[in-house]
Amino acid sequence: MEFRNFARNGATFCAKPLDVRRSNAKHVAMSEKTPTDPFSMFRDMVNQWEKTANDYGGKIAGSSEFARSMQGATAFSMQIQQAVHEGMTKVLAATNIPSREDLAALGERVGNIEAQLSRIESALGASTTHSSSPKPKRTKQPPTKPK
Numbered sequence: 001m002e003f004r005n006f007a008r009n010g011a012t013f014c015a016k017p018l019d020v021r022r023s024n025a026k027h028v029a030m031s032e033k034t035p036t037d038p039f040s041m042f043r044d045m046v047n048q049w050e051k052t053a054n055d056y057g058g059k060i061a062g063s064s065e066f067a068r069s070m071q072g073a074t075a076f077s078m079q080i081q082q083a084v085h086e087g088m089t090k091v092l093a094a095t096n097i098p099s100r101e102d103l104a105a106l107g108e109r110v111g112n113i114e115a116q117l118s119r120i121e122s123a124l125g126a127s128t129t130h131s132s133s134p135k136p137k138r139t140k141q142p143p144t145k146p147k
Contacts, residue, residue: 037043060066092099098106 089099
């Protein structure tokens with residue numbers, strides 16, 4: 001095999017001639033390969049990140065310090081909820097707007113009154129369904145079209 005020197009943009013390069021048989025073999029070998037999935041590297045990266053995050057999270061969640069801090073955060077959250085509830089109750093009372101508990105109690109009272117009314121109606125022998133009274137006849141006719 002012989003090497004040729006050539007110049008391009010002031011630089012001298014040494015190139016060896018192409019071996020057609022070998023380059024065709026590479027081309028055939030490359031064409032036999034399945035095309036690569038463009039998202040496979042991203043998928044692998046995400047899977048590795050998930051595995052690492054799960055391992056790290058499992059180690060942290062298993063520690064007693066984490067359990068104590070989560071218990072403290074939960075207790076703090078419950079205190080905040082209770083304070084907000086009490087504050088809203090005071091605001092609603094000051095503006096004469098019923099609270100959820102007031103509406104629930106009112107609904108229960110209405111249910112009790114309806115049950116008592118049903119008992120009274122059944123004791124008097126009145127039926128709970130209204131009897132169908134005859135409807136008045138229709139006297140007004142639709143206008144007719146002039147011919």
